[in-house]
Amino acid sequence: MAEQTPVVYQSNFPLNNALAAGEIAIGITIYHTAIPTIKKGAPIKLVFASPTPYEPLCSAIPSKAAHPNAAKLFIAWFHSLEGARAYEDATNRGNPWITGTETYEMLKGRELSTFSPEQSKDFANISKKIENILLNR
Numbered sequence: 001m002a003e004q005t006p007v008v009y010q011s012n013f014p015l016n017n018a019l020a021a022g023e024i025a026i027g028i029t030i031y032h033t034a035i036p037t038i039k040k041g042a043p044i045k046l047v048f049a050s051p052t053p054y055e056p057l058c059s060a061i062p063s064k065a066a067h068p069n070a071a072k073l074f075i076a077w078f079h080s081l082e083g084a085r086a087y088e089d090a091t092n093r094g095n096p097w098i099t100g101t102e103t104y105e106m107l108k109g110r111e112l113s114t115f116s117p118e119q120s121k122d123f124a125n126i127s128k129k130i131e132n133i134l135l136n137r
Contacts, residue, residue: 012029015027031046031092033092048107050110051111052112057087080098081100
């Protein structure tokens with residue numbers, strides 16, 4: 001892969017802008033970061049990998065939360081169809097497990113893959129190794 005001399009960007013936003021401007025022909029990006037560029041009319045076509053990687057949306061309540069019941073209520077709403085759609089509309093990120101969301105429809109029937117929270121350190125290490133391979137051609 002490094003022999004292809006890929007361009008490495010600091011984040012997905014400049015990568016998406018480079019795609020939109022035709023500076024690069026292909027890029028590996030995150031769906032929710034590409035959507036604003038596409039909504040502005042960029043000629044970008046999204047293709048999903050198989051399996052499709054996704055980052056889970058996690059909820060937690062601090063053990064010393066001032067209002068834990070309010071937090072529980074918010075989390076219940078967040079995981080409802082109404083809450084999931086509101087979050088999806090605001091961020092272009094969605095929950096692939098909540099029927100009725102755009103994300104569910106888009107990813108329905110696809111094999112999904114992710115790292116568990118316990119594996120986040122492993123994911124960071126793998127990402128760093130890939131970055132080093134690409135930058136130290």
